[in-house]
Structures are given as structure tokens and as C-alpha cells.
Amino acid sequence: MTALQVQFDATIGHGDRIEPRDWMPEGYRKTLVRQIAQHAHSEIIGMQPEGNWIGRAPSLRRKAILLAKVQDEAGHGLYLYSACETLGVSRGELTEMLIEGRQKYSSIFNYPTLSYADVGTIGWLVDGAAICNQVPLCRTSYGPYGRAMIRICKEESFHQRQGYELLMTMMRGTDEQRAMVQESVDRFWWPALMMFGPPDDESPNSAQSMAWGIKRNGNDELRQRFVDMTVPQAKALGVTLPDPDLVWDEERGAHDFGQPDWSEFVQVVKGNGPCNAQRIAHRRAAHEDGAWVRDAALAFAEGASA
Amino acid sequence: MTDHPRGEWPLYEVFVRGKRGLNHVHVGSLHAADDEMAVRHARDVYTRRNEGVSIWVVRADAVTASSPDEKDPLFAPSGDKVYRHPTFYDIPDDVPHM
Numbered sequence: 001m002t003a004l005q006v007q008f009d010a011t012i013g014h015g016d017r018i019e020p021r022d023w024m025p026e027g028y029r030k031t032l033v034r035q036i037a038q039h040a041h042s043e044i045i046g047m048q049p050e051g052n053w054i055g056r057a058p059s060l061r062r063k064a065i066l067l068a069k070v071q072d073e074a075g076h077g078l079y080l081y082s083a084c085e086t087l088g089v090s091r092g093e094l095t096e097m098l099i100e101g102r103q104k105y106s107s108i109f110n111y112p113t114l115s116y117a118d119v120g121t122i123g124w125l126v127d128g129a130a131i132c133n134q135v136p137l138c139r140t141s142y143g144p145y146g147r148a149m150i151r152i153c154k155e156e157s158f159h160q161r162q163g164y165e166l167l168m169t170m171m172r173g174t175d176e177q178r179a180m181v182q183e184s185v186d187r188f189w190w191p192a193l194m195m196f197g198p199p200d201d202e203s204p205n206s207a208q209s210m211a212w213g214i215k216r217n218g219n220d221e222l223r224q225r226f227v228d229m230t231v232p233q234a235k236a237l238g239v240t241l242p243d244p245d246l247v248w249d250e251e252r253g254a255h256d257f258g259q260p261d262w263s264e265f266v267q268v269v270k271g272n273g274p275c276n277a278q279r280i281a282h283r284r285a286a287h288e289d290g291a292w293v294r295d296a297a298l299a300f301a302e303g304a305s306a
Numbered sequence: 307m308t309d310h311p312r313g314e315w316p317l318y319e320v321f322v323r324g325k326r327g328l329n330h331v332h333v334g335s336l337h338a339a340d341d342e343m344a345v346r347h348a349r350d351v352y353t354r355r356n357e358g359v360s361i362w363v364v365r366a367d368a369v370t371a372s373s374p375d376e377k378d379p380l381f382a383p384s385g386d387k388v389y390r391h392p393t394f395y396d397i398p399d400d401v402p403h404m
Binding site: 083085092 | 339371
């Protein structure tokens with residue numbers, strides 16, 4: 001073992017952070033690039049399902065909230081891209097890898113937003129699940145990633161609360177509005193559970209990521225935490241979570257619950273979800289249609305400094 | 307200035323003064339075509355919720371750093387100068403305001 005490796009292991013062993021100019025094993029760097037890029041892409045692609053409703057939000061207040069939220073997602077993507085770039089990949093490379101399908105993003109954003117209630121459900125369940133995943137990542141072993149996560153987590157609470165408040169408002173409305181909320185929760189519950197990734201014994205990279213301190217908790221542990229958090233929130237809201245196996249287990253002091261359809265998860269990750277093609281086509285078009293703006297700004301800057 | 311792979315905008319490091327009386331602190335980085343755009347982008351990316359009263363941006367390629375490693379012999383000389391710290395000096399407990 002080299003002296004560099006010994007020093008790296010000691011830093012991780014002490015619970016200290018690795019910083020960009022430290023030596024690191026190539027596998028550590030690659031794992032981080034993959035995970036941070038996937039996280040950044042999720043924030044950027046995640047603007048689309050909700051952006052879908054900005055023009056049709058029912059009031060100026062709701063429109064302003066949704067705009068602010070989608071702008072936050074863009075900001076979160078940018079924090080994460082900048083963290084990822086400290087590992088020696090360029091922004092352009094990352095964007096290319098996304099639109100060429102060589103890097104992934106969270107499968108949740110490949111589901112459509114069919115009703116306005118989905119804006120609330122995404123805030124409550126999808127951002128709620130994201131918070132469960134992200135809070136432990138504030139202590140991840142790579143400094144820039146942890147610092148980006150701290151900024152993101154501070155803003156994520158607004159996202160979850162605006163979603164829950166939106167649903168509460170609809171639940172106080174008409175029978176038709178209550179039915180819209182329930183229908184939306186029924187569609188998003190299982191995909192939200194899938195956000196934690198496959199069960200630990202089928203998650204190929206988990207053990208190494210835990211050893212490196214990149215991940216701090218297993219997928220199943222975080223999924224359990226999310227279910228336990230969400231059940232009382234669903235009760236307060238007055239909606240049913242669509243899982244017949246969901247019961248409180250007195251002995252474990254936790255909820256038992258059913259498994260999502262993991263074959264559906266695999267299909268969506270492989271690119272065969274309801275919106276995969278649409279999401280990437282939209283991102284590619286935005287990138288390509290913006291090329292002249294990037295070139296013009298650069299040409300202007302070079303002219304001004306000449 | 308013309309050496310940008312794939313026509314990418316240069317990288318800037320961003321520093322924000324949280325409020326009067328505090329130092330500017332590094333908060334992250336971003337890409338911009340020029341200095342003015344970097345300040346504007348920094349406002350949108352890093353101060354959406356009153357996080358700052360002042361922003362500095364500097365081209366990342368203009369930063370000179372101590373060494374390729376955070377744990378650095380450059381800082382070793384300060385390690386053996388314990389007399390720079392107040393705790394180096396023994397003062398009797400009954401001497402006030404020391």
C-alpha cells in the first residue's frame with residue numbers, strides 16, 4: 001500500500017473530509033463523479049415535471065411559489081455540477097453525458113405530472129424522500145459534495161412544506177379536489193419508495209460507498225425512515241397510502257410495508273419509463289437552442305477584453 | 307482568454323459576505339462569460355434567500371494555492387512555534403484579566 005493510500009485511509013478513518021486537491025483512489029473519484037453527476041442531473045431534469053404546471057397554476061400566488069421552487073432546482077443542479085467539476089470533469093462533458101444517456105438521473109422524474117395535485121404530491125413525497133436521502137449526505141466524506149448538500153437541505157424544507165400545504169388546501173376543497181389528491185398520491189407512492197434504490201442486498205455499489213464514507217446509510221434503512229415519517233403526515237392530510245401491507249409493527253417499533261415493483265424500477269432505469277425519451281429530448285433541445293447565446297456571450301467577452 | 311474547451315465559459319470562484327462585519331467566505335463556483343455576468347449569476351445561484359450583502363468573484367485560473375495537498379509542509383513551521391499561542395505562558399491563577 002502506498003503512503004498516499006495510507007494517508008487517504010487515515011483521513012476517511014478519522015471521519016475527516018477529503019478535499020479536491022488531495023490524492024484519492026481512482027475508484028473513489030469515479031464513484032463520486034457518477035453519484036454527484038447523477039444527483040445534479042436529477043435536479044436539472046426535475047425542473048421539467050413541475051415546470052409543466054407553471055403556466056397553469058391556479059393563482060398568481062401558486063405560480064410565484066412554483067417558479068421559485070423550479071428556480072431552486074436549477075440552483076441545486078448548479079451547486080452539484082460545481083462540486084462535481086472539482087473532480088476534474090467539465091460542465092460540458094457532464095451535460096453531454098446526460099443528453100447522450102451515458103449518465104443517469106433519478107427514475108422518479110420519468111413519471112408524468114398528469115394533474116395539478118401532482119405539484120403538491122411531488123413536494124410532499126418526492127422532496128420528502130429526497131430530504132431523507134440528502135440529510136445524511138451533508139456528512140459525506142467528500143468536502144465539496146457535503147457543502148453542496150448543506151445548501152440544498154436548507155432550501156429543501158420549503159419545497160416539502162409548500163407541497164404539503166398545497167395538498168391540505170385541496171383536501172379542504174370539493175370532493176373532486178380530494179379525489180385528485182388521492183389519485184395523485186396513489187400514482188406517486190411507489191415511485192417515491194423506489195427513490196431510495198434497490199434493497200441493500202441487490203445494490204452493487206452500496207458497500208464500497210459506505211466504506212468510503214460517501215454514503216452514510218443503507219437504502220433500506222432510509223426507506224424505512226421515510227415510511228415512518230410519512231404515515232402520520234398522510235393521516236393528518238386524510239389520504240390513504242396505496243399499500244395493503246402497510247401496518248404498524250409494535251415489536252419493531254416501525255411500519256411494515258410492501259415492496260415496490262422492482263421490475264418496473266429496472267425498466268425505468270433502463271430508459272423505458274413513461275417519460276424518459278421526452279425528458280432527454282427536452283434537455284437536449286434546451287442545450288442546443290441555447291448554444292448561440294453561449295457563443296455570443298463568449299465572443300462579446302473576448303471582444304470587450306481585446 | 308480564447309482557450310475554452312467546447313466553447314465553455316470560464317470558471318469563477320464565488321465569495322459572499324453574509325452580513326456587515328463578516329469576511330467574504332467561499333461558497334462555490336460557477337461559469338460565466340465575463341466578470342460582470344459572473345456577479346449576476348452569483349447573485350442568482352448563491353443569494354436567493356438574503357445570504358449575502360456583498361459578492362466577490364474571481365477567475366478560478368487566477369487563484370494561487372499553497373500546494374497540491376491540503377496537508378502541507380508549508381504549514382509545518384507554525385506547528386513548532388507553540389510560543390505563538392497564549393496557552394504557552396504560565397500565569398498564576400490569581401492574576402486577574404489575563
